[in-house]
Amino acid sequence: MRCPRCKFENIPGRQRCFKCDSVLEASVEPLDTHPGRMPKWKKPLRSMFRSFRNQWLVPDIDLGLKWKKHPEIAQVTVVLSDFIPGLGHLFSGRLKSIWWLLLIWLTLIVSGIFFLPGSFGFLLIGLAVGVHVWILMGHGIIRNLGNFRFRLIAAGLFLVMLFAFYHFIPRLILPDIAGAYTSLSIPSDNIEPMDYFITTRNVELGSLHRGSLVLIRPHSVGVRNTRMTVGQIVALAGENIERQDDSFVVDGQLLDNHKYPVPNWLRQFKISFNIGEDSYFVTSEFRVTERGERLTSNDICRACVYSINDIQGHAFLRWTPINKRGFVE
Amino acid sequence: MDRFTRLEFGDTAGKKGSQGEPVRNAEYFYKEAYKYWFAAEFELALRNFSRVLEEDSSIFGAWSGQIVALIELGEYPEAIVWADKALESFPEHPELLALKAVAYSRNAKFEKAIAFSDNSVTKNDVTSRVWLARAEVLLNRRSNVAENCISKAISSAGEQGPVIKLEAARLLKRRHKYSQAIEYLNEVIQSVPKSALAWYELGCCQAKLGLAQAKVSFEQCCQLSPDWDEAKRQLKRVNNRGFFRRLFGG
Numbered sequence: 001m002r003c004p005r006c007k008f009e010n011i012p013g014r015q016r017c018f019k020c021d022s023v024l025e026a027s028v029e030p031l032d033t034h035p036g037r038m039p040k041w042k043k044p045l046r047s048m049f050r051s052f053r054n055q056w057l058v059p060d061i062d063l064g065l066k067w068k069k070h071p072e073i074a075q076v077t078v079v080l081s082d083f084i085p086g087l088g089h090l091f092s093g094r095l096k097s098i099w100w101l102l103l104i105w106l107t108l109i110v111s112g113i114f115f116l117p118g119s120f121g122f123l124l125i126g127l128a129v130g131v132h133v134w135i136l137m138g139h140g141i142i143r144n145l146g147n148f149r150f151r152l153i154a155a156g157l158f159l160v161m162l163f164a165f166y167h168f169i170p171r172l173i174l175p176d177i178a179g180a181y182t183s184l185s186i187p188s189d190n191i192e193p194m195d196y197f198i199t200t201r202n203v204e205l206g207s208l209h210r211g212s213l214v215l216i217r218p219h220s221v222g223v224r225n226t227r228m229t230v231g232q233i234v235a236l237a238g239e240n241i242e243r244q245d246d247s248f249v250v251d252g253q254l255l256d257n258h259k260y261p262v263p264n265w266l267r268q269f270k271i272s273f274n275i276g277e278d279s280y281f282v283t284s285e286f287r288v289t290e291r292g293e294r295l296t297s298n299d300i301c302r303a304c305v306y307s308i309n310d311i312q313g314h315a316f317l318r319w320t321p322i323n324k325r326g327f328v329e
Numbered sequence: 330m331d332r333f334t335r336l337e338f339g340d341t342a343g344k345k346g347s348q349g350e351p352v353r354n355a356e357y358f359y360k361e362a363y364k365y366w367f368a369a370e371f372e373l374a375l376r377n378f379s380r381v382l383e384e385d386s387s388i389f390g391a392w393s394g395q396i397v398a399l400i401e402l403g404e405y406p407e408a409i410v411w412a413d414k415a416l417e418s419f420p421e422h423p424e425l426l427a428l429k430a431v432a433y434s435r436n437a438k439f440e441k442a443i444a445f446s447d448n449s450v451t452k453n454d455v456t457s458r459v460w461l462a463r464a465e466v467l468l469n470r471r472s473n474v475a476e477n478c479i480s481k482a483i484s485s486a487g488e489q490g491p492v493i494k495l496e497a498a499r500l501l502k503r504r505h506k507y508s509q510a511i512e513y514l515n516e517v518i519q520s521v522p523k524s525a526l527a528w529y530e531l532g533c534c535q536a537k538l539g540l541a542q543a544k545v546s547f548e549q550c551c552q553l554s555p556d557w558d559e560a561k562r563q564l565k566r567v568n569n570r571g572f573f574r575r576l577f578g579g
Contacts, residue, residue: 004389005389005419005422005454006453006454020420020421021420022389022418022419022420022422023386023387023418023419024387025387026384026385026386026387031382031386033379033380033382033383033386034379035375035379035395035399035407035408035410035411035414036407036410036411037404037407038402038403038404038406038407043403046403046405046406046436047403050436050437051437053436053437053438
């Protein structure tokens with residue numbers, strides 16, 4: 001029996017060629033002759049990754065793990081895991097090769113958070129993003145990218161994506177935490193303008209009292225206010241508030257102006273309000289401009305009276321300046 | 330051919346046999362598979378190749394045909410798995426290694442593609458499809474040697490000449506070498522005038538070069554394969570071509 005492939009003359013009755021081991025006769029045992037097919041849902045996914053690979057943006061990584069049957073899932077995992085520095089390397093068993101980069105990244109990120117929201121803090125976070133891109137590029141991608149141009153494009157792309165990632169991730173991880181500067185000066189608590197406070201968004205009605213520092217978006221009076229600020233609650237719901245010289249008078253009781261100072265912009269106006277239900281009189285150095293000759297009583301009321309729904313957060317920690325960092329009552 | 334056709338009864342039994350239902354053996358399904366392949370019906374071609382193997386699993390052409398069909402259907406990982414299965418029956422067969430190279434190449438895994446292609450050309454019994462796969466892999470790298478590989482593939486094609494020429498033409502078309510592709514496609518159409526796939530590819534190449542014959546080619550294709558939507562779309566596109574498209578092609 002002659003082998004159709006190598007033309008070797010075999011002994012009759014042989015199942016396989018003696019020389020090339022090719023099958024000579026049809027198998028007696030049942031043989032699966034229908035190949036496995038691709039599920040339809042995989043088609044666009046595969047097509048997308050193929051086009052990425054064609055642009056040399058996604059490395060051809062064989063993880064050698066249990067995902068081998070699903071290369072699409074493995075590649076998605078690699079791309080996503082790279083956004084947590086070192087995770088992709090951990091998967092592929094190459095963590096040792098980047099441990100020093102990981103250490104630098106961790107140092108930069110921790111010190112960056114420590115110095116935030118100052119410009120030095122932002123600089124450190126920016127450097128941490130750069131190191132993160134370095135880690136990403138080291139994870140197989142740099143080896144598979146053909147030339148400098150593609151590497152540069154990939155690095156730029158990662159840089160943009162990571163900046164967006166770093167911008168949004170704190171909001172995802174800590175959705176109830178926010179921060180803002182204050183423009184108030186409260187001598188009794190050593191609070192000065194440009195002190196930065198961390199606030200919690202879980203504000204309960206009972207937790208607010210006179211003197212509480214709260215996060216608010218100032219109402220626009222004359223000028224449009226978009227930035228959040230931290231103000232001080234001076235009068236509570238149902239109370240009457242007036243100004244007497246440099247102090248507030250609440251329900252006929254004179255408040256200590258070291259503890260509850262009158263903001264500069266308010267000193268020129270005579271005020272007398274009854275605070276409505278579920279509302280608070282909050283002071284700060286608001287940006288208000290006169291419409292016409294003078295601010296009306298309604299304008300001042302609008303600038304200073306906030307309902308519970310307008311209060312965005314309750315300050316619990318003074319973050320900067322660093323020497324005054326600590327919890328506030 | 331059944332066992333009674335050679336018996337002499339003094340009548341026209343042989344003629345009657347040829348007019349009746351054809352025997353559905355491996356050879357029949359193999360021909361059907363290629364008929365569908367030439368009509369760009371790769372799903373049906375794959376099914377017929379599978380039926381060939383149901384009849385006789387030792388036919389190598391059916392194994393390679395299945396892998397080619399899977400590649401044409403864009404199912405590259407499946408084609409690779411099936412090539413590995415075929416390699417169990419035909420160990421180290423260069424054509425199977427070459428087809429794996431094609432599957433990897435089309436799946437944009439070029440390192441593996443070149444590795445399998447390198448392996449396939451070092452074997453003894455190199456077939457025309459091995460050279461064609463080599464050409465495809467090298468064209469990805471923009472190598473000038475690729476065209477020599479295509480020439481080698483066509484010169485060693487033998488009976489498979491039209492199939493190899495058509496594949497070579499499609500490969501050249503993918504690499505935007507339309508004039509060369511048209512040469513091969515004209516030869517294919519002379520051998521297999523009822524190939525809708527050849528007419529379609531010819532029409533595409535002619536349209537890219539801005540030739541008016543593209544319309545005729547697509548019309549022929551639509552006549553041969555009236556249900557082929559892509560061909561109809563291309564015919565419509567050619568019919569609606571504006572002045573600049575006709576001038577510059579596309």
